[in-house]
Amino acid sequence: MQAWLDSLIAGSELLQQVPAGLIYTIGILGACTLVLLFASLLAGEVVWLERRVAGRMQARIGPNRVGPQGLLQFLADGLKLLGKEDIIPATADKAVFLMAPVIVFMGAFAAYCVMPFGYGLVPADMNLGLFLILSITSIEVVGVIMAGWASNSKWSILGAMREVAQMVSYEIPLGIAALSVAILAGTLNLTDITLQQGGGIWNWYVFRGPFGFIGFFAFFIAALASLKRAPFDLPEAESELVAGFHTEYTGFRFAIFFLAEYAGMILFAMLTSVLFLGGWYTGIPGIELDGAGSRWIGFGVLFAKTSFLLFVMIWVRWSLPRFRIDRVMYLCYKVLLPISVLCVVGAAAQVWLGITLAGGTLAAPGEGGFADWLAGGRP
Amino acid sequence: MADAPEEPETPASNADPVTERALGVLETEHADSVVASEMTGAHPWIQVKAEGLADLMRTLRDHDDTQLDCCHLITGVDYPGKGKDVGEIEVLYHLCSYAKREDAAYFKRAEKNDPWVAIKVRVPRDAPNVPTVMEVWTGADWHERETYDLVGVRFTGRPDLRRILLPEDWPGHPLRKDWETPASYHGIPIIAPEDL
Amino acid sequence: MSDAGHTPGGGDVAERDVYTGAGEPAPSPSSVHERQELVGRDLRTEELVLNIGPQHPATHGVLRVVIKTDGEFVRELEPHVGNLHRCAEKIGESVPYYQWLPYVDRMDYLAAMCNEHVAAMAIEKLGGVEVPERAEYCRVIIAEVQRILSHLMAIGVYGLDLGAFTPFLHQFRERERGMDLLDHISGGRLLYHYIQIGGVKRDFSREWLDELDAWLASVERRLPEYNTLLLNNRVFQQRTAHIGLINEETAKRWGVTGPGLRAAGVDWDLRRDVPYSVYDRFEFEVPCGESGIAGELGDCFNRHWIRVREVEESLKIIRQALAQMPEGPTMAKMPKSFKAPKGEIYVRGENPRGELGVYIVSDGKPTAYRIRCRGPSFSNIAVITEVARGTMIADLVALIGSQDIVLGEVDR
Numbered sequence: 001m002q003a004w005l006d007s008l009i010a011g012s013e014l015l016q017q018v019p020a021g022l023i024y025t026i027g028i029l030g031a032c033t034l035v036l037l038f039a040s041l042l043a044g045e046v047v048w049l050e051r052r053v054a055g056r057m058q059a060r061i062g063p064n065r066v067g068p069q070g071l072l073q074f075l076a077d078g079l080k081l082l083g084k085e086d087i088i089p090a091t092a093d094k095a096v097f098l099m100a101p102v103i104v105f106m107g108a109f110a111a112y113c114v115m116p117f118g119y120g121l122v123p124a125d126m127n128l129g130l131f132l133i134l135s136i137t138s139i140e141v142v143g144v145i146m147a148g149w150a151s152n153s154k155w156s157i158l159g160a161m162r163e164v165a166q167m168v169s170y171e172i173p174l175g176i177a178a179l180s181v182a183i184l185a186g187t188l189n190l191t192d193i194t195l196q197q198g199g200g201i202w203n204w205y206v207f208r209g210p211f212g213f214i215g216f217f218a219f220f221i222a223a224l225a226s227l228k229r230a231p232f233d234l235p236e237a238e239s240e241l242v243a244g245f246h247t248e249y250t251g252f253r254f255a256i257f258f259l260a261e262y263a264g265m266i267l268f269a270m271l272t273s274v275l276f277l278g279g280w281y282t283g284i285p286g287i288e289l290d291g292a293g294s295r296w297i298g299f300g301v302l303f304a305k306t307s308f309l310l311f312v313m314i315w316v317r318w319s320l321p322r323f324r325i326d327r328v329m330y331l332c333y334k335v336l337l338p339i340s341v342l343c344v345v346g347a348a349a350q351v352w353l354g355i356t357l358a359g360g361t362l363a364a365p366g367e368g369g370f371a372d373w374l375a376g377g378r379p
Numbered sequence: 380m381a382d383a384p385e386e387p388e389t390p391a392s393n394a395d396p397v398t399e400r401a402l403g404v405l406e407t408e409h410a411d412s413v414v415a416s417e418m419t420g421a422h423p424w425i426q427v428k429a430e431g432l433a434d435l436m437r438t439l440r441d442h443d444d445t446q447l448d449c450c451h452l453i454t455g456v457d458y459p460g461k462g463k464d465v466g467e468i469e470v471l472y473h474l475c476s477y478a479k480r481e482d483a484a485y486f487k488r489a490e491k492n493d494p495w496v497a498i499k500v501r502v503p504r505d506a507p508n509v510p511t512v513m514e515v516w517t518g519a520d521w522h523e524r525e526t527y528d529l530v531g532v533r534f535t536g537r538p539d540l541r542r543i544l545l546p547e548d549w550p551g552h553p554l555r556k557d558w559e560t561p562a563s564y565h566g567i568p569i570i571a572p573e574d575l
Numbered sequence: 576m577s578d579a580g581h582t583p584g585g586g587d588v589a590e591r592d593v594y595t596g597a598g599e600p601a602p603s604p605s606s607v608h609e610r611q612e613l614v615g616r617d618l619r620t621e622e623l624v625l626n627i628g629p630q631h632p633a634t635h636g637v638l639r640v641v642i643k644t645d646g647e648f649v650r651e652l653e654p655h656v657g658n659l660h661r662c663a664e665k666i667g668e669s670v671p672y673y674q675w676l677p678y679v680d681r682m683d684y685l686a687a688m689c690n691e692h693v694a695a696m697a698i699e700k701l702g703g704v705e706v707p708e709r710a711e712y713c714r715v716i717i718a719e720v721q722r723i724l725s726h727l728m729a730i731g732v733y734g735l736d737l738g739a740f741t742p743f744l745h746q747f748r749e750r751e752r753g754m755d756l757l758d759h760i761s762g763g764r765l766l767y768h769y770i771q772i773g774g775v776k777r778d779f780s781r782e783w784l785d786e787l788d789a790w791l792a793s794v795e796r797r798l799p800e801y802n803t804l805l806l807n808n809r810v811f812q813q814r815t816a817h818i819g820l821i822n823e824e825t826a827k828r829w830g831v832t833g834p835g836l837r838a839a840g841v842d843w844d845l846r847r848d849v850p851y852s853v854y855d856r857f858e859f860e861v862p863c864g865e866s867g868i869a870g871e872l873g874d875c876f877n878r879h880w881i882r883v884r885e886v887e888e889s890l891k892i893i894r895q896a897l898a899q900m901p902e903g904p905t906m907a908k909m910p911k912s913f914k915a916p917k918g919e920i921y922v923r924g925e926n927p928r929g930e931l932g933v934y935i936v937s938d939g940k941p942t943a944y945r946i947r948c949r950g951p952s953f954s955n956i957a958v959i960t961e962v963a964r965g966t967m968i969a970d971l972v973a974l975i976g977s978q979d980i981v982l983g984e985v986d987r
Binding site for chain 3: 421422448449450451452456492494497516517519529543546
Binding site for chain 1: 623625626631632633644646647734737738739740741744745748804805808810811813814967968969970972
């Protein structure tokens with residue numbers, strides 16, 4: 001990003017007279033707007049996708065009136081929600097009530113800033129990208145608690161209670177499963193992680209050894225749960241808690257919660273693609289898609305993988321009944337957590353022993369590996 | 380009201396076998412309680428005294444000959460009297476037995492063709508106190524509450540006798556024959572069923 | 576945790592009054608005190624009183640359940656009914672028998688035909704009306720179609736209660752076609768007034784029978800599909816097996832009837848054991864609760880499973896009835912103004928939800944002296960006051976859903 005701006009400044013006489021800080025600021029704001037716009041539009045389209053897929057699965061049609069095949073349905077929905085009365089319950093804690101959707105929205109959207117959409121298409125290429133995503137999405141919990149508490153509604157507080165229990169628990173297997181990839185890759189930079197998965201499909205982390213494979217499923221299930229997607233949609237279980245933490249929200253505030261949920265879905269589907277499914281790489285040796293022109297095709301490839309994972313999420317949602325809260329906790333602590341820990345230990349052992357499977361290259365086996373240890377190197 | 384002695388020794392051909400058995404049990408166990416009975420027709424019944432009703436019902440439930448383990452329905456019927464007679468309220472218990480399903484003799488088809496037993500209790504309208512049978516069949520709880528709500532029978536010896544279908548502050552008991560439809564309830568006009 | 580719900584407590588009256596939460600160890604004063612010591616003087620814990628309903632997705636109508644929760648656990652609960660009271664019994668004392676029959680539809684509005692069947696039988700028995708044989712077959716066929724529709728609804732909506740949306744809509748596809756069937760024969764989609772005193776309103780036409788055949792075939796073909804969506808689903812089994820136990824003793828004591836009773840292991844079905852109408856001419860099985868696929872006697876899973884199997888049995892009955900159906904009139908000669916002789920009658924029939932009983936006292940006038948209806952849902956919902964204590968909120972929803980109540984019938 002900065003490099004691109006620098007080159008832009010260098011190439012233009014006019015821009016050289018403007019203070020660089022201003023250009024950077026404008027550039028960052030522009031990038032943010034782009035990402036926000038992109039994520040919002042995409043979230044809207046995923047809503048459409050969900051409704052159409054659900055329609056097909058339920059022997060009905062789904063929205064097909066607004067725009068071609070109903071693609072613009074989300075705009076109509078958004079307009080409708082904008083026109084609704086904005087109700088704040090009389091007994092609500094107003095400031096917190098108003099702030100909650102913003103925080104949830106922020107948590108879901110800010111994480112996009114480190115997402116490598118394609119080769120070089122990264123809003124902020126950070127070394128701690130993965131770490132940043134996991135931490136920023138945790139902020140969402142705070143927003144949900146605020147929403148539940150400030151609404152002063154019993155359903156909301158019960159929903160928020162479940163949400164906290166569930167999300168805080170599932171952060172652990174989620175983070176640990178992601179860590180197993182980080183260990184294999186030797187970096188937290190998402191671009192670097194993707195770059196290591198170039199070439200054949202066997203270079204994707206999901207196929208690089210058993211731990212990546214197990215880790216993929218652990219990560220995806222934990223992601224489903226921390227996204228409150230069915231069958232883990234307990235915080236908003238409509239047949240039990242009416243609508244959970246956003247029971248009291250109306251109009252556009254509700255729409256923001258809704259958008260944030262779908263933005264989170266896309267984020268985690270994309271993150272899963274980047275970590276395990278080779279990001280923008282096609283998986284066919286020779287088609288690398290990291291040239292200046294082909295990066296947009298790479299973005300398309302990543303988008304296709306993301307869409308597939310989104311479809312799986314939708315598919316699961318419309319097929320399974322909801323778990324009960326104790327079952328959800330059981331799954332987290334007694335199934336996913338041991339599995340993900342196993343993945344981390346296994347991945348660490350794999351790196352330490354220097355085993356490279358399927359011809360892939362491990363990023364940082366170099367010093368301190370098993371071979372070095374045998375040779376009397378540093379432990 | 381007839382008294383007990385005229386009970387037939389041999390059942391009439393169209394007498395209901397199930398009710399007859401129940402009557403036999405009551406005759407031996409609670410001879411004082413049986414007031415009257417009707418064995419034939421489509422709706423045979425046994426009328427008993429209100430006092431000691433729960434014990435009597437427990438006998439019917441536990442006795443090997445009857446084993447009436449289900450209280451199917453509790454009904455209150457208002458029979459207002461004329462002149463000085465205050466009239467009576469009849470409380471009717473329809474009981475049936477699942478345990479007797481295999482018992483062919485028990486199931487011998489009579490005219491009514493259904494092995495339930497109807498037990499009647501008649502109490503004066505001005506003091507409609509009937510002992511509860513909730514201890515015998517817990518399911519009687521809501522039925523008794525409904526009978527209290529709509530007919531105004533006061534079931535004694537049980538907790539929590541409050542209205543179940545109508546609002547707490549509803550005036551009177553609508554299924555009593557002398558119940559007057561109020562013109563309005565909290566400002567909402569009421570159309571009497573007679574005017575429909 | 577899964578089977579924490581059931582409390583086998585007896586019918587102790589005094590205990591029910593104070594709602595101590597039988598079976599659940601009440602927090603002893605000392606432990607509460609200790610906890611307060613731990614969390615400090617200013618903080619205190621309290622139970623959350625929650626009003627489920629009257630407008631709530633899980634209550635299937637306007638049931639209101641006040642629960643006291645301790646976190647996710649239901650400590651005490653009290654169902655409140657009566658929001659849908661429409662004075663069906665009072666109206667029965669005011670309008671002639673002919674006019675009262677449509678009101679019966681509105682009690683259990685998901686099984687209106689079965690209601691009509693039982694109520695018409697009661698009035699006919701009281702008035703000594705002979706129903707033509709063909710009309711009896713029409714009644715049985717239409718009541719069994721209604722039973723299938725009602726069970727499809729119950730099965731699908733139960734999935735909805737547990738968070739599975741898809742089976743519900745698939746079942747509604749079949750239900751919709753079945754509703755069309757009843758619509759074509761009676762002119763109404765939900766409330767029919769098809770079965771009338773003395774017979775049925777209209778004979779089946781050739782086209783209608785073809786339509787019925789096609790529908791039966793499609794239900795039979797798709798029932799296994801529905802089972803893969805719900806019945807054989809691991810998550811569904813986890814949510815329902817060993818949950819909401821109503822054992823045999825409890826079911827009898829509370830007067831639970833229908834699938835709830837059979838799920839508890841009581842082999843009892845009025846259609847077979849006390850056959851009314853022409854039910855004694857058909858071969859069918861009465862599904863009973865068992866611990867086969869999953870679960871145990873009397874749990875939510877068994878109640879659901881029984882409904883599924885009852886649909887199959889109803890298909891059998893309809894097919895046999897269609898084969899045996901005699902020719903003849905479908906309506907007895909009825910007077911313009913029907914008067915029942917003095918007397919009383921109690922008739923009951925097996926509705927999809929349990930046993931519907933109709934008690935009529937006649938004093939010889941065109942209107943009844945007293946009419947009393949026993950709605951099966953009334954007893955089926957009363958039982959939750961005992962069995963739902965100590966369960967989790969999600970299990971309470973599963974329990975209420977598996978009881979398949981219709982509030983129109985509870986409140987009448």
